[in-house]
Structures are given as structure tokens and as C-alpha cells.
Amino acid sequence: MSNNSDKPLLGMAFAFATTIVGASASAATKYISSEVPLGSIVLIQFIIGLLVLSPWIYRQGPRGLRTDYWQRHIIRGLAGFAGFCFFYLALQHIPLVDSSLLRHSAPLFVALVAYLWVGAKVPSSRWLPMIIGFCGIALILRPSSSVSIWHIVGLGSGLSLATSMVGTRLLSHNESSSKILFYYHIIALVLSIPLAIYSWQGIPKWAWPYLLYNSLSIFVAMWLYTKAYSYAKASVVSPIGYFSVVNAGILGWLIWDHLPDTIAFAGIAVVVCAGLITVWQSAREEKRAAQH
Numbered sequence: 001m002s003n004n005s006d007k008p009l010l011g012m013a014f015a016f017a018t019t020i021v022g023a024s025a026s027a028a029t030k031y032i033s034s035e036v037p038l039g040s041i042v043l044i045q046f047i048i049g050l051l052v053l054s055p056w057i058y059r060q061g062p063r064g065l066r067t068d069y070w071q072r073h074i075i076r077g078l079a080g081f082a083g084f085c086f087f088y089l090a091l092q093h094i095p096l097v098d099s100s101l102l103r104h105s106a107p108l109f110v111a112l113v114a115y116l117w118v119g120a121k122v123p124s125s126r127w128l129p130m131i132i133g134f135c136g137i138a139l140i141l142r143p144s145s146s147v148s149i150w151h152i153v154g155l156g157s158g159l160s161l162a163t164s165m166v167g168t169r170l171l172s173h174n175e176s177s178s179k180i181l182f183y184y185h186i187i188a189l190v191l192s193i194p195l196a197i198y199s200w201q202g203i204p205k206w207a208w209p210y211l212l213y214n215s216l217s218i219f220v221a222m223w224l225y226t227k228a229y230s231y232a233k234a235s236v237v238s239p240i241g242y243f244s245v246v247n248a249g250i251l252g253w254l255i256w257d258h259l260p261d262t263i264a265f266a267g268i269a270v271v272v273c274a275g276l277i278t279v280w281q282s283a284r285e286e287k288r289a290a291q292h
Helices: 008-032 038-064 070-093 096-103 106-118 124-141 149-172 177-199 205-231 234-256 262-291
Strands: none
Touching: 008 070, 008 096, 008 205, 008 234, 038 070, 038 177, 038 205, 070 096, 070 149, 070 177, 096 124, 096 149, 096 234, 106 124, 106 149, 106 234, 124 234, 124 262, 149 177, 149 205, 149 234, 177 205, 205 234, 234 262
């Protein structure tokens, strides 16, 4: 059983690292998405993830891989797989910053998912940064082109990510980070095989470095993300995901010359403020807990 003592600042540090690694992986995926089918991207992503995990799998053996939490693993795996598929589809059709914004609308859904899944209640203080962050998202999306079906698909990735967030936190009470990642990769790999077969085509040589970088980066990001939720509650960590919006905006500008205008920059500032409020709230709560 893993050590799951609440350490919100450590959890947020892992979450912030996730945003940096994840944004670069998203940029690599968008860059090759016109030439490499979605099915190939996700299949190779999960194969490489399992290869990275293989030394741990060997050390555990069959007995060490047993779990009593199949239902939670399956729901978490389905949600995570769906989230990547929705996100990659959106990346092909809308700007990187829009896709990242919609994926990281997940905190808006976390409270609802946690309530429906386990009847959990979120402290009232956590709603303020979530609402502020969502307002920032609205500001950034406002100057973009008219909303299309692909924006709705992107929003679906946010809902899926929220479900994965809650599932990761629930599993972390009883399972190690490596075991959570193992079952996620197994479930997602099985789901990705039919999709890859249906859409398979040759992968250009120039795309392989980007594809491999995306796969390794996604694995690192998921490890960081899983660690984050083993140290802190979803309602604490999830608003930090808003920083992915900032990172995606910078990469979108540098690579595709998608430069946000003044209103969008104001939205980015609001998003950063939402994350800072979360950090401040968590630091204050941790200090109070230590005094008692």
C-alpha cells in the first residue's frame, strides 16, 4: 500500500511538472497529426509506456500485480483512453491553446464526478479558484473562431480527464502509482488495438522522433500526474492544470504563430491567478494542520 498522507504542496509540484511535460507532448502530437492516424498514435503511446514499465512488472511478478479494485481501474482506464482520443481529435482541427483549454476544463467537472461516483463533497473554498479559472478559459476562447463540433469534442476530453482524476485519487488510497499506471496502460492498449487496425497506414520516417517523444513524454506526464493525486486531493491539484493553457499558448505562438490577443492574454493572467490562489489556500491549510 502506498503512502497517501495529504501533502498538497508536493502534489501541486508534481502537477505543475505535468503541465510542462504534457504541453510539449501535445505540441509534438499536433505537429504529426495530419500524417499519422489517431489509432497509431495511441497504440504506440501505450506500447512504449508498457515497455518503460516492464522492469517494474518483472520485479512484481503475478502476485504483485493482483488487485481488488478492478471496477475503479476499468473506469479510470476507459476515461483516460477516451480523454486522449477526444483530445487528439480536437488537436487536428483547432489551435493547440483551444484544445488544451478545453481539456483542462476538467476541474469544472471534478466536483460533479466525485459526487456522482462516491458522494464526495468539495470544500466551499475550492470553488473560488475553479470559478476564476473557468472565467479565464472563457476569456481565452472568446476571441477565437466560432465554436465548432471539435470544440465540443475537446470539452469531452475535459470531462474524461476529470473522471480519470477522481479515479486516480480513489485508487491511490490502496494502490501504488506504478500499479495504477500498469492497469491503465493495459486497458488503454486493449482499447487502442481495434482503432489502430481500422485506421492503420504507413508512418513517415520524419514523424517517428516526434511520435516517440510524445509517447515517452506522455508516460512521464502520467507518472507525475499519478504521483500528484497520491499526495493531494483532486480538488487541490486539478486547478494547477490550468498552467498547461499558458504553456500551450507559448508553444502555439512559437510553432504555429497562434498569438493570443489582449483579451486572451488577460484570460491567461486570470488562469495563473486561479492556480496561485489554490497554492495559497493549500499552504494556509497545511500550516493550520501542522499547528494542530
